[in-house]
Amino acid sequence: MTGVPEAATGTRTAPEPHLPIDAIRPPRPGRWVAAAVAVLAMVWLLYTIIVNENLHWDVIAEYLTDGRILGGLWVTIQLTVLSMVIGLALGILAAVMQLSGSPVLRAASGLYTWFFRGTPLLVQLIFWFNIGLVFPSFGIGVPFDGPKLIEWQANELITPFTAALLGLAINEGAYMAEIVRAGIRSVDPGQREAAEALGMTHRQVLRRVVLPQAMRVIIPPTGNQFISMLKTTSMVSVIAGAELLTVSQRIYLGNFEVIAMLIVASVWYIVLTTIASVGQHFIEKRFERGHHALRTRVRRNLRPFGKGSV
């Protein structure tokens, strides 16, 4: 830095000297000790697991691709995807009702989220499974005990799968309603006004202007809900929903390999959530295009302004 006084004058003949920075870092013994302890702990944990004869690695490996396990895996995937799709639809409906001008619709939507977020999912699942005790039959026809066009018996209609789907989807809808509502509310009210000033109807404003912008806010928590749902489906085991945990339990009730079967189930859950996390990452990237535009704006501001002629 010998050139400081000279730099101010702006007349410099000699080239700037190269002043490399290869400074020595202060020692950090604490970090080394902590790392050593962590590594030691992990190695010890792995060692005890691997050499433990009670874990039956051969059984785990054998059942990982067992037909019944794969069947349960498929049911888990179906339950997750279907209940998320139905839940999202219910959530959008409830959110739009919540933001409508009608106090009746607002109250109905509020009651829905209040009830289904306020009671445990486990209770709801058992309730749906036993709905036949309250309503022995379902039908389409005149309400208030009028004649029915079609009628089904609850015992035939409510299988463990449909009960699970009802419970998971309706419960998910209540949570998605809040997520969608937050997304819609995040859109600048001026956007709505600009669209209305063009003469758009409420529905056009929602579909063309508000929802596309709300998606950026809705997508990330929806991804989290999906990953969470993959694991929540295991609750369905209380009504024997034939998903991953249920079939694992059925197997260990026969062969008494409780821990091995739980590990088999866990391995598949981890595989599913990992795939979903990767998918979530890419979907979020796609919806970050607004931020991408911000970055280009910063770059553009570094360029001289392109003056538009009028």
Next chain:
Amino acid sequence: MAAAVTESASARPMVRIRSVRKCFGPVEVLKGISLDVPVGGVVCVVGPSGSGKSTLLRCVNRLETIDSGRIWVDGDLIGYAEKDERLHHLRPSQLCAQRQDIGMVFQRFHLFPHRTALENVMEGPVVVKGVPKAAARRRAMELLDRVGLSGRAGHYPSQLSGGQQQRVAIARSLAMDPKLMLFDEPTSALDPELVQEVLAVMRDLAASGMTMMVVTHEMGFAREVGDNLVFIDGGVIVEQGDPRQVLANPANDRFRAFLGQVL
């Protein structure tokens, strides 16, 4: 008011505002405003912030409802239908039809951020009027050319300067072929060096015969382009007249004080 109905269409003003009052909760922001804008006329509305000038503009295309009074645009009563000497609220679809004829430009542009400049201009005709996309695109390109931005058609709003965004917003309104354009402080959110490019577009629009109501602080624009200057303070019209005359000779003390602050 009965006279308005019998008047011939040629003498009928584009905008007729009569005794309009508007409250926000306990605060009365418009305390009885009456104003005519002739066809092809340019009215500049000025006044201190909170005087109600923006509210008045928003009442004309019913972004705000009024508590009493009447507003007609091109002979149509805004927001209501008169039948058997009673007013009936218009259905939402009828309101949308009325708004199609009234363009509005906002202080903060409110372009749709998820659409390009071209798509922003196409959006109204395609969605509201059902114009085929190819025709809407051609017309949108013409309008972007008119506001000097045909080279920015593929840009997203966040990639445009404030002045460019506002010019796209003007093109977006013009795409609906409005009879009347409302400008709500169109240059107030702009950096000073970008104000002129927007005013130039508006000047051009006024010269083409568009009826315009402009809420603004640009006294130079009002003097040059305006046919009528309206000073609103405290929810009432305090002074109005030919801009060149009232700006040179403000009669009212409050107007004089206001001009002292903005000029």
